[in-house]
Amino acid sequence: MLRTLLRARALLRDALKPASEAVIGAAVVGLLKTTRYFDPARTASAFSRITRGIGPWLPEQRIGRANLKAAFPEKSDAEIETILSDVWDNLGRVAAEFAHLDKVWDFDPARPGAGRIELAPGTQTIFEQLRDDGKGALIFAAHLANWELPALAAPAYGMPSAVLFRRPNIAAADRAIQDMRAVNMGEMVATAADAPLRLAHALEAGVHVGMLVDQHFGRGVDVTFFGRRTKANPLLARLARQVEVPIHGVRIIRLPGDRFRAELSEEIPPARDGAGRIDIAATTQAVTSVIEGWVREHPEQWLWLHRRWR
Structure with a gap:
């Protein structure tokens, strides 16, 4: 019964x-x-x-x-x-x-203090180097402040970009959200079986690939985050091993008065094994450690509401 x-x-x-x-x-x-x-x-x-x-x-x-x-x-x-x-x-x-993604990013290099967006010292120089070096790059971000904003910067200033994203489970919401993002976020690559291949091809073509890498990934590699073992997605490190390109982090910091500061990190050298190949687990740990530093600086702006440790 x-x-x-x-x-x-x-x-x-x-x-x-x-x-x-x-x-x-x-x-x-x-x-x-x-x-x-x-x-x-x-x-x-x-x-x-x-x-x-x-x-x-x-x-x-x-x-x-x-x-x-x-x-x-x-x-x-x-x-x-x-x-x-x-x-x-x-x-x-x-x-x-x-809902206002097409209006939020308003940084004007000619008037750097006039809009809602400001750049951290050195960020514009790093951005211009990435844009003009003729190579692709891997750009990681975290769920800090407004984590949608980093994807807006590259297309706004002529940098070819592709962004890895996870589709919502509800089809109607997915379509609406993608319509919002498609306005000015470059190529959107959904997490699927063919995503690594598409991203590798994009890197080889000189495209800058961005992804959020701070959530738990059950099939990932072991890393230490805030002194505790957890799993992290090794896709970024695997792509770096396959297509050697610079690795940088980007974060958004929420400021008073509905303003934001965007910051690009210096290039993060990947860890290598004894044969000189990129060490996937150690490189994933290096990226995770950068994110931990960001979160420690502004814990109130990170998305603590998911089960990062399991």
Whole structure:
């Protein structure tokens, strides 16, 4: 009897799934379109108040609290809760800003202090070198501040680029999100079986390949992150072994007044084994260590709400 009831529940769930996904997808599309009609800064503030209020009631709050306590055992409970509140604030702002991706990146090299975007010292020089050297490059980023923004910089100034991304599970939301991103993000490469081959070909053609590399990847290599063992995606290191190109990190820092600072790192030399080949595990660790440094500097701007350690 119990087995029959469980089977019936599973069949009902599967039958209702397409309808529920259609409703959610339509809601996402409607929200994105509606948000574009409102002022970006005011909308970001409104969304941040909503996520600050709702976030503590969601299961992700417990995940974030556990992650922060493990990463920062020296911090008090009050400090942890303050960081968590700011994490939800940042997430709400990212959601609102996504609807205005075609307007957020407004850096003008002729007027560097006039817009919402500023560049960290040395970043423009590194960017120009990457743009003009005739080679591809591997650019990694993390879920810090607004992690969609790094992909906007390259196309804005004539740098050929490709960005690896993970499709949302809901088809209608996927289409809406890709329409937003396609405006000015260069070539979008979905995570699929052919993605490594497509990215390798892009690198060989002088394209700059960007990817987020800071989340747990069950089939990845072992790395240490905040003193704890976890898994990280080795794709970037594998691509570097296959097509030797420079490796750089890019991060966005959220500033007061709805502004951002973009920072490109100096070239990060890959680790090599005794035969001189790029060591995939050690290079992945080197990248992970850079990201840890970024997160330590601005923990309130990183997405602590996923299970990074398992």
